[in-house]
Amino acid sequence: MSSIALPQSEPMTGLPPKVTVYEVGPRDGxxxxxxxxxxxxxxxFIRRLLDAGLETVETTSFVHPRWVPQLADASELLADLDEVGRSPLRPVLVPNERGLDRAMEADVEAVAIFGSATEAFAQKNLGRSREESVEMFAPVVKRSQDAGMWVRAYVSMCFGDPWEGPVPVDRVADACAELMDLGCDQLSVGDTIGTGTPGHVEALLAALEQRGIGMDRIGVHFHDTYGQALSNTLTALxxxxSVVDASTGGLGGCPYAKSATGNLATEDLVWMLNGAGVETGLDLDKLVATxxxxAQQLGKPSASRVVKALSGA
Structure with missing residues (x-):
């Protein structure tokens, strides 16, 4: 391990005093x-993440195993986790009502739906138009709310689409508003292929605020394909x-968008926030060790620069 275990902390103005790291490694990663x-x-993996101080951890997905074979063991995983996996802080992804049925059978208390800002990705990911996907999600959200569950809405391709190219900010904001109008508790704005830049982030967040979606209801989800994830995160903060999606070790990608590389690494985010004097409640040494x-389990090195620096990998 490096002799430099933490960055020198110099408080930075204009940032929230505390940031919630929404860990997506076990699912998206x-x-x-x-x-x-x-x-x-x-x-x-999940238990180690919790031990490192992470509170919100997205554990798995109840998508059909044919589409995401890696997560076919969702029910078995939640049974293994038992009480640890049943909390409003342990969301699972549900693509439709059948997925919600399975999540309810597992007694989860929080779910996430996964929409798109573009028609092309809606067809690739959900096999239907954007409008049809909203119709599909409406009963999922209502049933979840009726059951007292917390609901998150992901919107992908908010900063560019590999099939459609640039996506107008107003179109993205409209797509986000459509899902939030269903009654979701939180919105995650996704840069699925990592093409976003700070000015773009600033413009989209302003457009969302104009549509009545406050910053207290928004999380940001940046991929680091072009090395912009941290700068985009700082702009959002x-x-x-004050909610940032990240994946321990920088794990991740998207099975339907081959240009989507890893997520923002949790360790890289925590290093930046520690240096800026922002509280996260996370133990960086434990995150790096995890x-x-x-990486040993997967047989490949971690993509996180902080992990590489601190572990000597």
Whole structure:
């Protein structure tokens, strides 16, 4: 391990005092892995993340196994986790009502739906138009709310689409508003292929605020394809966002968009926030150790620069 365990902390103005890291490694991080990760390894991964101080951890997805084989063991994983996996802080992704049925059978208390800002990705990911996908999600959200569950709405391709190219900011804001109008508690704005830049982030957040979606209801989800994830995150924090999606070790991608590389690494985010004097409640040493361990399970090095620096990998 490096002798420099933490950055020098110099408080930065204009940032929230505390940031909630929404950990997506077990779901979004692992979903694109070709080799099957054993259920017991996934469960240990989640327990290690919780031990490192992470509170909100998205554990798995109830999508059909044909589409995401890696997460076919969702029910088994939640059974292994038992009480640890049943909390408003342990969301699972549900693509439709059948997925919601399975989530309810597992007694989960929080779910996430996954929409799109573009027609092309809606067809690729959901097999239907954007309008039809909203219609599909409406009963999912209503039933979830009636059951007292917390609901998150992901919107993908908010900063560019590999099939459609640039996506107008107003169109993205409209797509986000459509899902939030269903009654979702939180919106995650996704840069699925990592093409966003700070000015673009600033413009979209302003457009969302104009549509009545406050920064207190928004999380940001950046991929680091072009090395912009941290700068985009800093822009969002300065705009008032305080929830940031990240994946331990920088794991992740998208099975339907091959240009989507890894998520923002949790360790890289925590290093930046520690240096800026922002509280996260996370133990960086434990996160790094977990990433090193997970890299060994997957047989490939961690993509996180902080993990590489601190572990000597």
């Amino acid at each position: 692992l979903q694109n892995e070709r080799d099957t990760v054993p259920t017991q390894v996934k469960a240990q 300065r705009a008032g966002v 990433s090193v361990w997970m």
